[in-house]
Amino acid sequence: MKSKNDTAYCGIYCPDCIHYKNKYSVYAKSLKDHLEAIAFDKYAKNKSPFGAQFKNFEEFESVLTALAETKCNHTCRTGNGCSGVPCKIMECCISKNYEGCWDCSEVDECDKFYFLEPRCGEMPKNNIKKIKKDGIDKGMEKRDNFYVWQK
Known part of the structure; x- marks a missing residue:
């Protein structure tokens, strides 16, 4: 049954549910790891005519972390809750x-x-x-x- x-x-x-066995968590984790490896946060903080569009990077990074951690691999019944x-x-x-x-x-x-x-x-x-x-x-x-x- x-x-x-x-x-x-x-x-x-x-x-x-969009979180159940989703793919976006895998992609978000991969992007997060890559951005950390190249220290993109430092690049985004640097005041320069290049990259002004990255001024909200910290907020993006927070959302990216949430996306990376949101995957649910089990149903409520088999995984002890949502x-x-x-x-x-x-x-x-x-x-x-x-x-x-x-x-x-x-x-x-x-x-x-x-x-x-x-x-x-x-x-x-x-x-x-x-x-x-x-x-x-x-x-x-x-x-x-x-x-x-x-x-």
Whole structure:
């Protein structure tokens, strides 16, 4: 049952996440390592008519580091939470011995989904409703788009 292992307790289908087994982390790490090897930060700080566009390099470097460190190689279920960090939803399901939030009768009123809403909107709860109705495999076939901007 692949859908169960790929579906988080909250109803998110992990392989749809941009961080799951992404390529950008590998490229970002390679670029970060190369820029460090050639001391590009010193070049960017140097006041010169050449390279004025690099004045925000420190900010870029911070974003590049975040990109390099964001890769997620395991699903929520197989990796002990999203990117290896259990959330309140996962902890709640495990403490109640639930397979997922679809085993709960209080999902609509649950306030543990707030941290997902900025990027995922109602997708997790919509997916849970589909799983409740059709089972995990069929529910995940009908799942919502992962991110709110994918409508």
